[in-house]
Amino acid sequence: MRVAGLLSAILLVLQTCNVFGEMFTALVDMEGLVSTEHELVKQLDNYIQEEETKLKQLRGYMEEYESMYQEAIADVSKYLANPVNAFLLVKRLTSDWKKIEGVMTQNVGSAFVKNLTQHRTDLRFPSDEDLNGAAVALMRLQDTYKLDTHALANGNLLGKTYSRQLTAGDCWELGRQSYNNGDHYHTVLWMGEALNKFDEESNKTVTRESILEYLAFSTFKQGNVMEALQLTNELLKIVPYHQRALGNKKYYEQVLLDQGELPPDVDTAGLDNVIAKPFNTANLKLKKPNDHLEEREKFEKLCRGERLMSLEMESRLYCRYVTNNNPFFFIQPLKMEVGFLKPLLVIYHNVISDEEIETVKRMAQPRFKRATIRNPKTGELEHASYRISKSAWLKSEEHEHIFKVTRRVGDITGLDMATAEDLQVVNYGIGGHYDPHYDYARGDRLNAFKELGWGNRIATWLFYMSDVEAGGATVFPTVGAALWPRKGSAAFWYNLHPNGDGNELTRHAACPVLTGSKWVSNKWIHEHNQEFRRPCGLKFDAEM
Known part of the structure; x- marks a missing residue:
C-alpha cells in the first residue's frame, strides 16, 4: 500500500507540472526534468526492489509450507501426534497466514486474497482461539512433564528429537499468547527463549524490540524489577522514544528506590546505563500461575x-x-x-x-x-x-x-x-x-x-x-x-x-x-x- 501511494503521488506531481507552462521551449527549464527523471528512476527502482523482495519472501513462505506439507502428508496421524507439530500447523494457518496476507495485499496479492476470502467458507481455517488453545496446551505439557523450554524449542521431548526447531518468531508467538492470557510466568520463559534464538538467527523472524517489550514487563510482573529495568533500557537503546517503555523505566526506578535495592550513592540518573546481561531465566525468581488445584x-x-x-x-x-x-x-x-x-x-x-x-x-x-x-x-x-x-x-x-x-x-x-x-x-x-x-x-x-x-x-x-x-x-x-x-x-x-x-x-x-x-x-x-x-x-x- 505504501508503494501504491508513492506512485500515486508521483503521478499527481506529473499531472500538476503543466501549471508551470511549456517547459520544452527553454532548455534551462528542461534541465530540471533530468532531475525529475532521476528521481522517478530511483523511485521505480525502489518499487521493483520491494516487489522482488515481496516475491522472494512469498517464495520462501511457499517453500516452507510445501516442506511442512510433505512432512505431514507422509503420515498425517503421526505428524499431528507431535504437539509441537500440531501447534506449528495451527500457527502457520493463523498468525503466519495473516502475515502472508499482509504481504500479498500490497498491490498484486489483493485479488488473490479477495478470491480466497470468498472461498473461505469452503476451507477450514483455525481461529485465533485455536492458536491460543494450541499454545496453552503446549505449556500445559511443558509444566506437567517438566519439559525444558530450550529443549522443547529445539524439538526435543523427553530426550528424543521429534520435530524441527522453533524459530525466534515461533517462541515469540508462544510468549505473546501467554501474555494475552495474563500468564507472565510462561511469557518470560518463551520470550527469553525468543531472545536467545534471535541472536542465533541469520534470517530474523521477529524484531528484538518486540521481544524486549513483552519480556521486560512480564519480568517485572514476576517480581524481578532490576532485570526488568535492564531489559527496558536495552529496548530504549533501540527505540529511544518508546512511550510505554519510558513510562515503565521511570516506574521501575522508583520501585527500586522505594524497596531500597539500590546503594544510597546511586540515583535514578545512574540507572540509565544499566543494560541487560545475556538473558538467562535461571537467574530469575519465577512463580507459576496459581490454578487452585489442590492435588496438582x-x-x-x-x-x-x-x-x-x-x-x-x-x-x-x-x-x-x-x-x-x-x-x-x-x-x-x-x-x-x-x-x-x-x-x-x-x-x-x-x-x-x-x-x-x-x-x-x-x-x-x-x-x-x-x-x-x-x-x-x-x-x-x-x-x-x-x-x-x-x-x-x-x-x-x-x-x-x-x-x-x-x-x-x-x-x-x-x-x-x-x-x-x-x-x-x-x-x-x-x-x-x-x-x-x-x-x-x-x-x-x-x-x-x-x-x-x-x-x-x-x-x-x-x-x-x-x-x-x-x-x-x-x-x-x-x-x-x-x-x-x-x-x-x-x-x-x-x-x-x-x-x-x-x-x-x-x-x-x-x-x-x-x-x-x-x-x-x-x-x-x-x-x-x-x-x-x-x-x-x-x-x-x-x-x-
Missing part, C-alpha cells in the same frame, strides 16, 4: 510415571485369568490386572477388537463436538477449560459392533446395561486432558442426572482404543494409582459404595497427551436395576 503436584507426578504408591501396596497387586462367574468366559477367560485394591481398580486386556475400534471411531468422528461436563449445580452440559477433548455419543442400536461391546461390558461387570448411558467416544488432541474430577454426582448436586431417572453413576467402564506414545494415563491422585492406556484394554471401577454413598477415593484425571493421539470410549452405568446385581453389604464400604 500429585497429579503431575503420576502423569510423569513417578511412584507414589507404597512398595507394600504394589506387592499386593496381581494379574490373573478370571471368568467373573459368567459361562461365556469359561473357555476363554478374561485377562484381568488389578491396579489398586481399595478402591478396586481393574484393567481387562483384549476386550475390544481392532475392527470394533475402527467402527466406533468411524461413526464418532463426523459427530465430534468439544467435550462438555455436566454442571453439578444446574445439571446442564457446558464447556470447561479443565476438559480439553472432543466427544460424540453412539447408541447400541446404531451398529452391531456398538451393540456387542455394550453387551460385553454387561457380561464382564455383571451389571444391567439398560440403565447405562450411551457409549461416549472421546479423542484428546494437543495436550488433551481432563483435570481431577468425580464421575458421580455428589451431595446436594444429585440433580445432575435427574432427567435420566436412573439414579447416580454406580460404575465407570473405560475402553482404551489407541496406544499413546507418551502421556495420557488415567490417574487417581488421592490413592497414588495410575492406569496406562493400551489399545484393546479397558479400565473399570465402582464410583459408589454398595450402600450408594460416593467413594471419594475414585477422584481421577486424564493426563495430558504428550505425543500420540488418545482415543477412549466409556460407558457410565447407573444405580437403577443393579439392586440384586450389586447388593448392599453389611458394611457401608463393603466392596462386592
Whole structure:
C-alpha cells in the first residue's frame, strides 16, 4: 500500500507540472526534468526492489509450507501426534497466514486474497482461539512433564528429537499468547527463549524490540524489577522514544528506590546505563500461575510415571485369568490386572477388537463436538477449560459392533446395561486432558442426572482404543494409582459404595497427551436395576 501511494503521488506531481507552462521551449527549464527523471528512476527502482523482495519472501513462505506439507502428508496421524507439530500447523494457518496476507495485499496479492476470502467458507481455517488453545496446551505439557523450554524449542521431548526447531518468531508467538492470557510466568520463559534464538538467527523472524517489550514487563510482573529495568533500557537503546517503555523505566526506578535495592550513592540518573546481561531465566525468581488445584503436584507426578504408591501396596497387586462367574468366559477367560485394591481398580486386556475400534471411531468422528461436563449445580452440559477433548455419543442400536461391546461390558461387570448411558467416544488432541474430577454426582448436586431417572453413576467402564506414545494415563491422585492406556484394554471401577454413598477415593484425571493421539470410549452405568446385581453389604464400604 505504501508503494501504491508513492506512485500515486508521483503521478499527481506529473499531472500538476503543466501549471508551470511549456517547459520544452527553454532548455534551462528542461534541465530540471533530468532531475525529475532521476528521481522517478530511483523511485521505480525502489518499487521493483520491494516487489522482488515481496516475491522472494512469498517464495520462501511457499517453500516452507510445501516442506511442512510433505512432512505431514507422509503420515498425517503421526505428524499431528507431535504437539509441537500440531501447534506449528495451527500457527502457520493463523498468525503466519495473516502475515502472508499482509504481504500479498500490497498491490498484486489483493485479488488473490479477495478470491480466497470468498472461498473461505469452503476451507477450514483455525481461529485465533485455536492458536491460543494450541499454545496453552503446549505449556500445559511443558509444566506437567517438566519439559525444558530450550529443549522443547529445539524439538526435543523427553530426550528424543521429534520435530524441527522453533524459530525466534515461533517462541515469540508462544510468549505473546501467554501474555494475552495474563500468564507472565510462561511469557518470560518463551520470550527469553525468543531472545536467545534471535541472536542465533541469520534470517530474523521477529524484531528484538518486540521481544524486549513483552519480556521486560512480564519480568517485572514476576517480581524481578532490576532485570526488568535492564531489559527496558536495552529496548530504549533501540527505540529511544518508546512511550510505554519510558513510562515503565521511570516506574521501575522508583520501585527500586522505594524497596531500597539500590546503594544510597546511586540515583535514578545512574540507572540509565544499566543494560541487560545475556538473558538467562535461571537467574530469575519465577512463580507459576496459581490454578487452585489442590492435588496438582500429585497429579503431575503420576502423569510423569513417578511412584507414589507404597512398595507394600504394589506387592499386593496381581494379574490373573478370571471368568467373573459368567459361562461365556469359561473357555476363554478374561485377562484381568488389578491396579489398586481399595478402591478396586481393574484393567481387562483384549476386550475390544481392532475392527470394533475402527467402527466406533468411524461413526464418532463426523459427530465430534468439544467435550462438555455436566454442571453439578444446574445439571446442564457446558464447556470447561479443565476438559480439553472432543466427544460424540453412539447408541447400541446404531451398529452391531456398538451393540456387542455394550453387551460385553454387561457380561464382564455383571451389571444391567439398560440403565447405562450411551457409549461416549472421546479423542484428546494437543495436550488433551481432563483435570481431577468425580464421575458421580455428589451431595446436594444429585440433580445432575435427574432427567435420566436412573439414579447416580454406580460404575465407570473405560475402553482404551489407541496406544499413546507418551502421556495420557488415567490417574487417581488421592490413592497414588495410575492406569496406562493400551489399545484393546479397558479400565473399570465402582464410583459408589454398595450402600450408594460416593467413594471419594475414585477422584481421577486424564493426563495430558504428550505425543500420540488418545482415543477412549466409556460407558457410565447407573444405580437403577443393579439392586440384586450389586447388593448392599453389611458394611457401608463393603466392596462386592
